[in-house]
Each structure stands twice: as C-alpha cells, then as structure tokens.
Amino acid sequence: MYAGFVANVNRLNEYRKSKISNRNFLVVAALIVGVLAGLAAALLKTITHHIEKFLQTDLHWQYKYYLYLLFPLIGIFLSVAYVRRFIRKGKFETGLTPLLYTISRNSSKLELHNSYSQIITAALTVGFGGSTGLEAPIVTSGSTIGSAVGRFLGLSYREITLLLACGAAGAIAGAFNSPIAGIVFAIEILLPEFTIPAFIPLLLSAATAAVVARFFYNEQLFYLVTEGWEVNALGFYVVLAGLIGLFSIYFGKANYAIKGFFYKIKHPYKKVIIGGLMLGALVFLFPTLYGEGYITIKNLLKGDTTAVINNSIFADYSIFPAVILLFTVITVFAKSVATLVTLGAGGNGGIFAPSLIIGGLIGFSVAFSINTLGIAHVNTANFIVAGMAASLGSIMHAPLTGIFLIAEITGGYVLMVPLMITTAIAYLINRSANKYSIYTKPLADKGQLSHHEDKDTTVLNMMKLRYLVEKDYLVLKQGDLIKDKMGEVLQSKRNLFPVVDEQGKLFGLLYVEDILKVAVGQSIDETLAIDELVQPVPQLLPIDADLKQVLQLMENENVWILPVVDSQEEYVGFVSKTAIFNKYRAMLSRQADYLS
The missing domain is CATH 3.10.580.10 (CBS-domain)
Structure with missing residues (x-):
C-alpha cells in the first residue's frame, strides 16, 4: 500500500514538472506552507496562554501562590518526560543551532515529529513559567512543515531549503503578526545564499501565515508607538546601544557557562530538579521572569514605571526611584540567567523573547535614569523600543530582523533612525568580540557551519x-x-x-x-x-x-x-x-x- 502511494506521488510529481515550472510551483507550495505555519503559530500561542491563564486566574486554591515556586519545575519536568516517553526513535533538539546544522549538513531534512513536539514541549515549558520564548520552537515547527512538504513533493535540496525558510518566515509572521520581519529573519538567519527569485515564495508564505494566525489568535503584543524622536536624544541612543552591545557579549559568555554547568549533569531529571528549583527561586524574587515576560514591557510602554517591581516582595519600596532602577538592572541579569537555566534544565524555548525583554528593560533603565536625574527629558517608550531592537539584533547577529520586527510589532516606523543607530552600534560591538552569533558559534567550532561568505564550504557541505x-x-x-x-x-x-x-x-x-x-x-x-x-x-x-x-x-x-x-x-x-x-x-x- 505504501509503495503504491509513493508511486502515485512520483507520477503526480512527474506530471507537475511537465506542466508547471519550478518557479511557479514553489509559489503554490509556499502558500501551503504559510497556511500550516500560521496554524502552528496560532496553536502554540493559544495553548501556552490558556495554560498561563488557568494557573494564574482560573485555578482557585488557598495555597496556590506557594506553587509558583514549583510551577517552572513542573513545566520543565513535563517537557522532559514527554520527550523521553514519546520521542524514542527520533532525536529531539531545541534552539536554532540544530536547524542551522540541518540546513548545512543534513540536506534540510528535519524529523517530522518536530512539527508537533516543539509545540507541546514549548507550551508546557513557557505556560508553567519557564523564562524563555516561544519563537525558536515555532520556527523549528514551521521549518519542519516546510521541509516535510518539500520532501513529499520530491523537490531538490535547494527547493526544500527554500520551503524550510518559508516555514520559518511564516512562523515568525504568525507569532508576531510581522510578515516583513519573518522574511528578513529567514534571509538573515537561515538561507546560506539569497536569490531574488526566492523572495516571492517567502513573501507569500509570511503574508499567508500572518493572516491565518491573526484569524485564530488576535491579541496585540505591544501597544503602538506614535510619538517621533528628537535629534537632541541621539546621543542617549548611542549610550543605550553601547550598554546593550556590552551586555550582549556578557549574555554570550553566560550562555556557554550555564550550558557547561548543566552539560556536566548527566541524569536528565537531576537537571530538571536543580534547574527547576533555581528558576522557581528567581521567579519568586523577580515575578517579571515568569514565562515570556511581555506583560511587563506592555505596562512599561503604557507609562507604568513600577511595572517591574510590582507584585514582588519589594513592591512596598516602589516609591523610591533608586530602588526601581536598581531592581530593574538586577532583573536584567536575572532574566538572562533564568532563560539559560530554563534551557539548560531541559525546557524548550529560545532566546528570541528574552532578548526583547532584556533590551526593553535596559532601554527603560536608561530613559528612567535620564528623566529622574533631570539630565534631559526623553520618551521612555521610544528607548524601550530601541533597546528591544538593539538587543535582538546584537545577540542573534540579526540587525535587520531586530529593526523590522520591532518597527512592525510596535508601529514604531517613526523611530526608524534611532532603531537603525542603536541596533547597528550594538551589533558591531558584539561582532567585534564574537565573529559568530550565539546560534552559529557551536557549529563554527566544529567546522559544520555553511555561510554565504564561504561559498566553497557551503557547496562542499551539501x-x-x-x-x-x-x-x-x-x-x-x-x-x-x-x-x-x-x-x-x-x-x-x-x-x-x-x-x-x-x-x-x-x-x-x-x-x-x-x-x-x-x-x-x-x-x-x-x-x-x-x-x-x-x-x-x-x-x-x-x-x-x-x-x-x-x-x-x-x-x-x-x-x-x-x-x-x-x-x-x-x-x-x-x-x-x-x-x-x-x-x-x-x-x-x-x-x-x-x-x-
């Protein structure tokens, strides 16, 4: 029966090749991938937020707040248990590094279980309070959908890679309602070489995914920024860029240190217990670390300067500006540690959302300090937005993704110049210390990285x-x-x-x-x-x-x-x-x- 099915698919592909050029057919395939990637993004967001809502609002129990110390541990435990119980034959990996390896060395063939296992484990990890983001899992899920469609249709390696990138672009577009950022992300991070004909499938896939995801999940991520920027504030944006650039270097070093710590722990459930308890303690002290953390940035953009310290055991001291500033700065470092502990302990997620939160908090700290000390009066929301773009662009070595993503999700196109300045400077500072990004360095160290700057290596790796x-x-x-x-x-x-x-x-x-x-x-x-x-x-x-x-x-x-x-x-x-x-x-x- 299976042999007959394969034979029918092959005959269909032969007929298709005789009637439709690859260029036109890939447009149709990209639309299919876009629909599926948009559905996957909406599904992951919906499941995660339902879990969060149940634990934080719907669950009524006198002592439930004591469980906030254990919720992250429970989420990571369920994620690890799912992988060990249900993914025995395949290999389960998190983050974008395995995805880049697959493109570079495994003919863009992703294991099919990633289309759903990434969604399940990420929803459990983040929904229960894991301090990480949903974007890397949904990118892997969308990429798997693209890879599977390409293989099913009998396409070549290059065409499968393009559909894989279409799935990733669709996933970002669906998760953030930002099709342009999805396209830029796919080009900047995933495609070893970009050709103009590939732009049309990427565009259609991202746009389709954004429409589909918006139909099923229509929640505004951030409030729109409407106020423009002042020329007199450019010097402060440069200071912000320098601070974020330096912090991104620290983040990279912390990443390898914490990963190395957990790598030495061989028993998977011992990792869960150690990491879960560490994360629970951090969340207890710094409530902003719970889950993705976007709610804090939303409140800061609305002008609530006490959003970071509210709901913490230090909330009574929120009347003191110095305490707010100190608590925010500590939260920045705590967020980076909490994210890396979540991932090291076995949780599934990525550094996409944490990068945005970290950059937003640093931007708030700079603007709040300037305004409180009376040095000048700057728009705090603008600095938060610029900080998010700079942080994402420098940590991921994807400056264009950072600029266009933030401009889309905040409506901050009026801030394009500050976004460009802060992101470029922060990226250059990080690049001066790190030739490779946090995703590509592990592959570069092993000689497994294909890169558009070395076309010989790219071809030989194929x-x-x-x-x-x-x-x-x-x-x-x-x-x-x-x-x-x-x-x-x-x-x-x-x-x-x-x-x-x-x-x-x-x-x-x-x-x-x-x-x-x-x-x-x-x-x-x-x-x-x-x-x-x-x-x-x-x-x-x-x-x-x-x-x-x-x-x-x-x-x-x-x-x-x-x-x-x-x-x-x-x-x-x-x-x-x-x-x-x-x-x-x-x-x-x-x-x-x-x-x-």
Whole structure:
C-alpha cells in the first residue's frame, strides 16, 4: 500500500514538472506552507496562554501562590518526560543551532515529529513559567512543515531549503503578526545564499501565515508607538546601544557557562530538579521572569514605571526611584540567567523573547535614569523600543530582523533612525568580540557551519563522501599469488589495486608498475605473493569524512586519490579529486539553474 502511494506521488510529481515550472510551483507550495505555519503559530500561542491563564486566574486554591515556586519545575519536568516517553526513535533538539546544522549538513531534512513536539514541549515549558520564548520552537515547527512538504513533493535540496525558510518566515509572521520581519529573519538567519527569485515564495508564505494566525489568535503584543524622536536624544541612543552591545557579549559568555554547568549533569531529571528549583527561586524574587515576560514591557510602554517591581516582595519600596532602577538592572541579569537555566534544565524555548525583554528593560533603565536625574527629558517608550531592537539584533547577529520586527510589532516606523543607530552600534560591538552569533558559534567550532561568505564550504557541505566513492577497482587478497591474478590485472582499467586481509580490512595498495617490473623480461616467480609487493596505505578516509577536510588532506599529502573505509574499517572504495571536482561543478550548475 505504501509503495503504491509513493508511486502515485512520483507520477503526480512527474506530471507537475511537465506542466508547471519550478518557479511557479514553489509559489503554490509556499502558500501551503504559510497556511500550516500560521496554524502552528496560532496553536502554540493559544495553548501556552490558556495554560498561563488557568494557573494564574482560573485555578482557585488557598495555597496556590506557594506553587509558583514549583510551577517552572513542573513545566520543565513535563517537557522532559514527554520527550523521553514519546520521542524514542527520533532525536529531539531545541534552539536554532540544530536547524542551522540541518540546513548545512543534513540536506534540510528535519524529523517530522518536530512539527508537533516543539509545540507541546514549548507550551508546557513557557505556560508553567519557564523564562524563555516561544519563537525558536515555532520556527523549528514551521521549518519542519516546510521541509516535510518539500520532501513529499520530491523537490531538490535547494527547493526544500527554500520551503524550510518559508516555514520559518511564516512562523515568525504568525507569532508576531510581522510578515516583513519573518522574511528578513529567514534571509538573515537561515538561507546560506539569497536569490531574488526566492523572495516571492517567502513573501507569500509570511503574508499567508500572518493572516491565518491573526484569524485564530488576535491579541496585540505591544501597544503602538506614535510619538517621533528628537535629534537632541541621539546621543542617549548611542549610550543605550553601547550598554546593550556590552551586555550582549556578557549574555554570550553566560550562555556557554550555564550550558557547561548543566552539560556536566548527566541524569536528565537531576537537571530538571536543580534547574527547576533555581528558576522557581528567581521567579519568586523577580515575578517579571515568569514565562515570556511581555506583560511587563506592555505596562512599561503604557507609562507604568513600577511595572517591574510590582507584585514582588519589594513592591512596598516602589516609591523610591533608586530602588526601581536598581531592581530593574538586577532583573536584567536575572532574566538572562533564568532563560539559560530554563534551557539548560531541559525546557524548550529560545532566546528570541528574552532578548526583547532584556533590551526593553535596559532601554527603560536608561530613559528612567535620564528623566529622574533631570539630565534631559526623553520618551521612555521610544528607548524601550530601541533597546528591544538593539538587543535582538546584537545577540542573534540579526540587525535587520531586530529593526523590522520591532518597527512592525510596535508601529514604531517613526523611530526608524534611532532603531537603525542603536541596533547597528550594538551589533558591531558584539561582532567585534564574537565573529559568530550565539546560534552559529557551536557549529563554527566544529567546522559544520555553511555561510554565504564561504561559498566553497557551503557547496562542499551539501556533498557527501559516500556518494562519490568509486568501487570498480579489482580487489586483491593478501595471500593471493601474482601469477594467479596476472590475467585480471592486465584486463583491469585501473593502475591501482586495493589489497585486503581476511577480514576485508585494507592491508595495502598494489601498483601495476610494481607488477610489471617483476614480470617484464623474466618469468614470474611461482611463489611470489601479492603482499611482497604491496605498498603501505598513505591515509584512510572514513566514509562520513568532511569533504573540505578530505581536499585539504589530499593537498597536504600531495595525492590525487585516497581509499575509503566504513565504520568497521573495512575497505569500501576510492575517492579522487576528479570525482569531487566533477560533483562540485555539477552542484554549482544546479545552483545556477535554481528556480529557473
């Protein structure tokens, strides 16, 4: 039955290819992906906010507020338990780094369970108070939808990657009601190379997702900013950008330190207990850390300067401006720790929303200080908005995403100049210390990152060594006699022969020149064995070796061909520079024809 279904799909694809060009067909596929990504975004937002509403409002119990210490632990525990119980065959990973790896090294093939498992685990984590964001899980979910649609339709790697990016763009557009930011995010973060023809599918997918998500979930994230900016305040925006740039560097270092701490804890539920209790204590002291934290930014934008300290055990001191400022600054650092602890303990989420909250709080702190000290009078809401854009752009190394996302969700296009200045400066400060973003550094450290600045690496990462191995070599055994194999050697079109032992492992190499030296002008010794003429192997290549490293090795060893072995070190075949270069040229040709 399954074979028949596959055959019907293949026939449908062949018919489609004969009637519709790839360019036009991808428009239709992008619309489908946009609808599904929009539904996924609306579903995740709805489930998460229903959980939050039930715990905070609908649950009536005399002692429920004591449970706020345990709610985050419960959410992370349920998330980890779900993964361990229901995702046994596949692999479950969080954040955008695995997504970038999939594009770079796994032909953009995401495991199908990510389309729903990311939604379930993120809703449990954030709904119960995990101090992280929903955007990374929904991007992974939307990307999986795009990847699955592309594979189902029998598309190429490049086309699947485009639909994957359409799913991500649709997810951001649906989550924030910001289609332009969705497109910019997909181009800035996910697509190794951007071509103009890819813009139309991205645009349609993002717009469709925004419409679908808005139909099912229509809650305004932030209040609109309507007041413009003053030229006299530009110097203060530069100060804000510098502070956020420095903080983004700290955030990156804290990320690796806290991840390293939890990585040393091997038992998953021990991580949950330690991280959950740490997070519960932080949420108890700083209520703003509960969940995504957008409600605090909403209140600050409305002019409620005590929004950060309200509902905390320090609320009675909110009449003192110095206490408000100090509490806000501490909350900024606490938010970064709480986010990283949530993720390290096993919760699912991302740093998208935390970046916005951190930037907004820093922006509020700067504006509140300026106004309170009487240095000048600045618009606090404008600084909050600029801080959010700068923080997102610098931490994620996505300045355009930060600018357009904040401009869309706050209506802050009148603040475009301050947004551009603060985001650019903060990004450059972070980039001066970190060549790679918080997402790409783990891949860069392992040599697994494809990047548009290195097109050779990008193309080589698309190629797999196992598909370039040549196996039409005459295989000789270690104990064979030369006279018994002379006929096969003379008929062979190769001048090199692998010699294997009884276990099939490569023993050495035999060159036809060495055989001819003992054969020409004299009769071959009846007892002359192959292993007496064999030459040592210069270097063995594992079948999953990185092709860029293979070419580098060939260059260093000054060889044109190398033997390949499998995981048991048994002989498989040979790979040559010629085969690699031919495939490389074919890949470049396919990219040139992309979407033609």
